[in-house]
Amino acid sequence: MLRVLMVLEDYGELMFLQTVLKKIGFDVDAIQNPRNFQDSLLSMNPDVLVMTANGKKVKGIELSHTVKRMRGLPHIILIRGTQIVRDDNTNIDAWLDSPVGAMPLLNAIGDTCGLNKDVLAEKFVKLRLQEVGENEARVLTGDGVEPFALENMERSKVDPGNHEPLTSSTITSEQRNERYKKFLTSDIPVQAGFSVKQVQDQVKDLRRNENAEDLAELERQRKEFVAHLFKKKD
Numbered sequence: 001m002l003r004v005l006m007v008l009e010d011y012g013e014l015m016f017l018q019t020v021l022k023k024i025g026f027d028v029d030a031i032q033n034p035r036n037f038q039d040s041l042l043s044m045n046p047d048v049l050v051m052t053a054n055g056k057k058v059k060g061i062e063l064s065h066t067v068k069r070m071r072g073l074p075h076i077i078l079i080r081g082t083q084i085v086r087d088d089n090t091n092i093d094a095w096l097d098s099p100v101g102a103m104p105l106l107n108a109i110g111d112t113c114g115l116n117k118d119v120l121a122e123k124f125v126k127l128r129l130q131e132v133g134e135n136e137a138r139v140l141t142g143d144g145v146e147p148f149a150l151e152n153m154e155r156s157k158v159d160p161g162n163h164e165p166l167t168s169s170t171i172t173s174e175q176r177n178e179r180y181k182k183f184l185t186s187d188i189p190v191q192a193g194f195s196v197k198q199v200q201d202q203v204k205d206l207r208r209n210e211n212a213e214d215l216a217e218l219e220r221q222r223k224e225f226v227a228h229l230f231k232k233k234d
Helices: 011-024 034-044 060-065 102-113 119-142 148-156 173-185 196-208 212-229
Strands: 003-007 027-031 048-052 075-080 092-097
Touching: 003 011, 003 034, 011 027, 011 102, 011 119, 027 075, 027 102, 048 060, 048 102, 060 075, 092 102, 102 119
Parallel strands: 003 027, 003 048, 048 075, 075 092
Antiparallel strands: none
């Protein structure tokens, strides 16, 4: 198992990369305090060092000068920020720009350690697909999802305008009760749509305009069908 020691100043970047490398199968230790660097270096004896090149606290360039490599190990990968930093120290095997994506780091580790980068990429893709499936399952079941997230998701389906939901009624309960009582005691409202007489008149007009030949043919077929039902069998 490849041992990786990470000394990164950015906590979010540190946690993200550490999680990815661990899930892919590396043995990873991560620190932010450079004072613990030598102790971690001796206790872990890493194959790869991943360090911030020149941060406010973590200065990987300076730390790399204190690393005594044996048979080319540990390999050293430095992550630089906005300032382009170079160092003539031959201990440095690879440079990466921050923020670092998982694949660039995996490719750098593959190059420096002689690992199959296609295998590393395949493992990372499977990891991402697994995470996407788990996230979808959590959303569908509501497991581990904040209530407001589900509420916003459901509201977005029925409310493309993304308006804020009503949080309170516009009338008081007393006003609502008064309206209900008034409705019960009021006259029956006029029925919407067509009246019965209008429907009857419409049916008469339809019958008046029916094709006489079609009606005669329909009547003939009806009579033949009835005669066939009551025809005596031989």
